[in-house]
Amino acid sequence: MGLIRSHVLVCAGTGCVSSGCKMMQEAMQQALERHGLSSEIKVVETGCFGFCKEGPIVMVYPEGTFYCQVKPEDVEELVSEHLLKGRIVERLLYKEPVSERAISLFNDIGFYQKQQRVALRNCGKINPESIEEYIARDGYQALAKAVTQMTPTQVIEMVSESGLRGRGGGGFPAGRKWEFARVAQGDIKYVVCNADEGDPGAFMDRSILEGDPHSVVEAMAIAGYAIGAKQGYVYVRAEYPIAVERLSIAIKQARELGLLGKNIFGSGFDFDLGIRLGAGAFVCGEETALLTSIEGHRGTPRPRPPYPAVKGLWGKPTLINNVETFANIPVIILHGPAKFKSIGTDTSPGTKVFALAGNINNTGLVEVPMGTTLREIVYDIGGGIPGGKAFKACQTGGPSGGCLPAELLDTPVDYDSLTAAGSMMGSGGLIVMDEDNCMVDVARFFLEFTQDESCGKCVPCREGTKRMLEILERITNGEGVAGDIELLEELAEVISRTSLCGLGQTAPNPVLATLKFFRDEYEAHIYEKRCPAGVCQALLSYAIVAEKCKGCGLCKKVCPVDAISGDLRQPHTIDKDKCIKCGACVAKCPFKAISR
Amino acid sequence: MMTVAQLNSIRDRVRKELLIREPHNRLVVGVGTVGIAAGAREIMAAAMEVVNTLGLDMVVVGEDLSVPAEQMPVVRFIGADGEEITFTSVTASKIREIVKDLADKVGTAENA
Amino acid sequence: MDEKKCAGCSSNTTTDPRYQELAQVIEQYRDMEGALIMVLHRAQEIFGYLPEDVQKIVAKELDLPLSEVYGVTTFYSYFSLKPRGKYRIAVCLGTACYVRGAAELVSAIEKELGIKVNDTTEDARFTLEVSRCIGACGLAPVMTINDDVYGRLTPDKIPEILAKYE
Numbered sequence: 001m002g003l004i005r006s007h008v009l010v011c012a013g014t015g016c017v018s019s020g021c022k023m024m025q026e027a028m029q030q031a032l033e034r035h036g037l038s039s040e041i042k043v044v045e046t047g048c049f050g051f052c053k054e055g056p057i058v059m060v061y062p063e064g065t066f067y068c069q070v071k072p073e074d075v076e077e078l079v080s081e082h083l084l085k086g087r088i089v090e091r092l093l094y095k096e097p098v099s100e101r102a103i104s105l106f107n108d109i110g111f112y113q114k115q116q117r118v119a120l121r122n123c124g125k126i127n128p129e130s131i132e133e134y135i136a137r138d139g140y141q142a143l144a145k146a147v148t149q150m151t152p153t154q155v156i157e158m159v160s161e162s163g164l165r166g167r168g169g170g171g172f173p174a175g176r177k178w179e180f181a182r183v184a185q186g187d188i189k190y191v192v193c194n195a196d197e198g199d200p201g202a203f204m205d206r207s208i209l210e211g212d213p214h215s216v217v218e219a220m221a222i223a224g225y226a227i228g229a230k231q232g233y234v235y236v237r238a239e240y241p242i243a244v245e246r247l248s249i250a251i252k253q254a255r256e257l258g259l260l261g262k263n264i265f266g267s268g269f270d271f272d273l274g275i276r277l278g279a280g281a282f283v284c285g286e287e288t289a290l291l292t293s294i295e296g297h298r299g300t301p302r303p304r305p306p307y308p309a310v311k312g313l314w315g316k317p318t319l320i321n322n323v324e325t326f327a328n329i330p331v332i333i334l335h336g337p338a339k340f341k342s343i344g345t346d347t348s349p350g351t352k353v354f355a356l357a358g359n360i361n362n363t364g365l366v367e368v369p370m371g372t373t374l375r376e377i378v379y380d381i382g383g384g385i386p387g388g389k390a391f392k393a394c395q396t397g398g399p400s401g402g403c404l405p406a407e408l409l410d411t412p413v414d415y416d417s418l419t420a421a422g423s424m425m426g427s428g429g430l431i432v433m434d435e436d437n438c439m440v441d442v443a444r445f446f447l448e449f450t451q452d453e454s455c456g457k458c459v460p461c462r463e464g465t466k467r468m469l470e471i472l473e474r475i476t477n478g479e480g481v482a483g484d485i486e487l488l489e490e491l492a493e494v495i496s497r498t499s500l501c502g503l504g505q506t507a508p509n510p511v512l513a514t515l516k517f518f519r520d521e522y523e524a525h526i527y528e529k530r531c532p533a534g535v536c537q538a539l540l541s542y543a544i545v546a547e548k549c550k551g552c553g554l555c556k557k558v559c560p561v562d563a564i565s566g567d568l569r570q571p572h573t574i575d576k577d578k579c580i581k582c583g584a585c586v587a588k589c590p591f592k593a594i595s596r
Numbered sequence: 597m598m599t600v601a602q603l604n605s606i607r608d609r610v611r612k613e614l615l616i617r618e619p620h621n622r623l624v625v626g627v628g629t630v631g632i633a634a635g636a637r638e639i640m641a642a643a644m645e646v647v648n649t650l651g652l653d654m655v656v657v658g659e660d661l662s663v664p665a666e667q668m669p670v671v672r673f674i675g676a677d678g679e680e681i682t683f684t685s686v687t688a689s690k691i692r693e694i695v696k697d698l699a700d701k702v703g704t705a706e707n708a
Numbered sequence: 709m710d711e712k713k714c715a716g717c718s719s720n721t722t723t724d725p726r727y728q729e730l731a732q733v734i735e736q737y738r739d740m741e742g743a744l745i746m747v748l749h750r751a752q753e754i755f756g757y758l759p760e761d762v763q764k765i766v767a768k769e770l771d772l773p774l775s776e777v778y779g780v781t782t783f784y785s786y787f788s789l790k791p792r793g794k795y796r797i798a799v800c801l802g803t804a805c806y807v808r809g810a811a812e813l814v815s816a817i818e819k820e821l822g823i824k825v826n827d828t829t830e831d832a833r834f835t836l837e838v839s840r841c842i843g844a845c846g847l848a849p850v851m852t853i854n855d856d857v858y859g860r861l862t863p864d865k866i867p868e869i870l871a872k873y874e
């Protein structure tokens with residue numbers, strides 16, 4: 001190979017793979033060969049850039065040009081114009097939604113401007129399958145420093161001093177947990193990484209494993225040294241095949257270089273890692289259930305205490321942290337706790353990664369300093385709500401969390417503020433809902449999820465969530481009765497106080513939060529038999545607004561049950577008895593003349 | 597077993613390769629259609645060779661620089677501090693000298 | 709083998725290469741603590757699902773009660789006890805996809821194929837399943853058919869997509 005003058009980074013995260021980056025990358029390789037450029041330009045596959053909506057994403061260095069939505073047929077132009085003749089291909093640049101301004105540099109894009117990347121520091125910057133690229137960005141320096149220059153106690157002091165809190169949802173101080181595991185009595189100890197990522201609308205941990213797996217490997221080795229463990233396990237969902245593969249490669253590479261194995265850096269410290277696959281059970285994200293699952297059993301939780309730090313995997317003291325928690329560790333050890341604490345708020349230092357999705361313009365993965373407000377995330381980074389619709393709520397914390405309404409958009413995101421506002425941080429799913437989302441239906445959606453995922457071991461969760469779901473289904477079907485809201489509240493109270501594990505204890509949260517902020521929607525469903533957002537089928541009543549109807553007849557053609565009648569160029573009408581509420585007419589009407 | 601010294605040597609070696617992704621000093625070669633016709637690709641190759649042999653903290657970039665055709669091939673140095681120097685009617689042998697002259701200014705990739 | 713007589717019971721454990729592969733997998737994991745789930749994962753890769761006789765073999769070889777193996781296979785939704793179609797459709801019902809109308813996709817597919825979620829069409833062509841977030845929320849609503857991912861879907865695109873799978 002000749003001298004390389006340019007690196008073309010192609011995102012190979014799940015989002016971009018879905019958008020067809022593999023075919024585009026092949027086309028790129030072929031085009032480079034056709035133009036005789038393959039010896040001077042290197043194509044590098046990276047992890048997620050975060051801006052999944054604009055995928056497939058291509059970055060051209062050294063210019064740092066950011067191209068989006070690159071299709072195989074765009075590649076020829078990109079190669080012959082940009083890579084050969086040095087001309088930026090305007091039409092493939094990102095365009096600011098409002099100003100339509102084309103932006104070529106990554107950091108100038110609004111989506112990235114307010115972000116600060118700590119946990120995602122290498123995602124989209126390096127080839128996750130190259131340990132050398134990780135090392136070039138100071139990878140494994142923190143491990144070297146810990147095992148050759150520091151005592152285990154000093155390592156833990158640093159983590160405690162940083163104020164890092166668990167990113168898996170609970171927000172428990174990491175340093176305290178490490179100290180518990182260190183002082184626990186036991187000849188054998190384990191370090192476990194929770195990569196089960198159960199929140200059904202979130203993919204932060206997956207992106208870290210796909211984009212920078214070595215950061216987790218390194219951090220787990222540091223944790224092993226700190227607490228006195230020689231073996232670690234990463235528990236990954238089987239639904240994440242790319243993450244599993246990249247992590248396996250990372251572990252293999254680290255072993256080959258002696259960064260895992262015996263006598264790491266000549267310090268006498270031994271550590272190795274294994275991967276265990278989950279098998280599609282949400283409850284296995286709960287730490288005790290996860291450990292039971294690693295042991296090869298049905299993943300049911302067990303009562304705490306004893307906490308895993310005292311009695312965990314196979315009864316031995318076990319430290320369990322989330323992927324993102326671990327990803328922060330090398331930075332803390334290498335650059336010191338003070339630097340880490342300079343980001344974020346007093347009680348929640350550092351950054352948090354969110355999977356921003358739902359009804360918002362810029363969906364993707366964002367990392368912001370703790371304390372950033374929801375408004376900044378939704379509007380400055382997320383670019384607001386599409387189609388000029390009104391913002392209704394922000395859902396955080398997934399099935400254990402809650403929704404915050406527009407009045408609370410100025411809430412800063414940190415553990416304590418979100419809890420105080422009536423929601424929670426959770427693991428990082430952030431779903432934006434607009435005026436067309438029904439909050440009762442959203443609550444029903446989450447309850448359906450938790451009810452389905454309840455492991456069945458304890459009665460309050462198994463039976464209670466079922467009863468709550470039945471009531472919610474009744475309400476959304478237009479069969480709600482007076483007293484339902486009060487009954488939901490009573491059930492919620494009992495379930496959250498008496499369930500065995502976090503799944504049941506938090507399952508009522510989505511209902512309580514929506515009741516707190518959107519009680520009027522529940523009341524409209526129950527007392528007025530009306531779904532204000534127009535979602536709940538049974539409550540809809542389609543009608544044509546005569547003033548808006550131009551009588552084009554499109555709705556009449558599309559109606560599957562011939563419920564619409566009217567003469568050409570005259571306002572049409574819907575026969576309510578025939579209408580099956582399929583919504584086909586609404587989708588078809590060019591004049592938005594059909595109300596529901 | 598890997599020693600810390602070995603780790604550092606991998607880091608330093610690969611960091612040089614990755615400078616392309618976070619360049620400090622840039623040598624921009626005008627590679628538009630006219631530039632290429634005037635020999636810009638050969639100049640680029642020569643520049644890269646010298647940068648590599650001297651191990652400089654500088655990357656060579658192709659860009660469509662707009663200058664009058666008679667001044668082609670054109671090369672522009674853009675320093676980390678924003679300093680710009682433009683060289684016109686460059687040849688392959690001239691570019692070698694230019695890069696060598698810039699060596700002190702940019703320093704080596706080792707110390708980047 | 710006399711194909712006319714074969715009832716497809718798939719208990720032909722001596723000549724079917726899949727069983728030899730299973731034996732190798734078990735050998736590889738035999739000494740690993742808590743190996744059951746990892747073995748079942750590999751077994752499902754080999755067979756496409758977990759037939760009863762496979763569960764029996766795994767139980768016997770790992771020296772576990774069959775009830776324990778069955779307990780595990782039924783607890784985890786990733787394991788399937790029923791044969792599945794040639795193409796597995798999985799509609800994402802993660803939160804992001806849900807708020808963008810994924811439920812309507814499910815109804816559209818159910819209508820198109822005449823089956824319900826978790827069923828397989830009579831010709832064993834399609835199995836319809838629902839999944840949780842696959843990490844393509846930016847393209848919501850999303851579905852996968854085997855390894856192909858389809859994003860930014862609307863119910864009217866469904867028939868055309870399904871027609872591609874013969």
Ligand SMILES: Cc1cc2nc3c(=O)[nH]c(=O)nc-3n(C[C@H](O)[C@H](O)[C@H](O)COP(=O)(O)O)c2cc1C
Binds near residue numbers: 166172282285
């Ligand atoms: C029902 C339930 C599901 C959970 N799912 C996850 C998960 O998917 N990922 C995760 O890291 N933590 C999850 N947790 C939290 C873990 O129990 C545990 O607190 C966490 O892994 C600790 O790591 P951290 O301190 O680094 O956050 C879940 C908890 C409950 C109750």
Ligand code: FES
Binds near residue numbers: 202801840
């Ligand atoms: S919720 Fe469907 S891909 Fe994330």
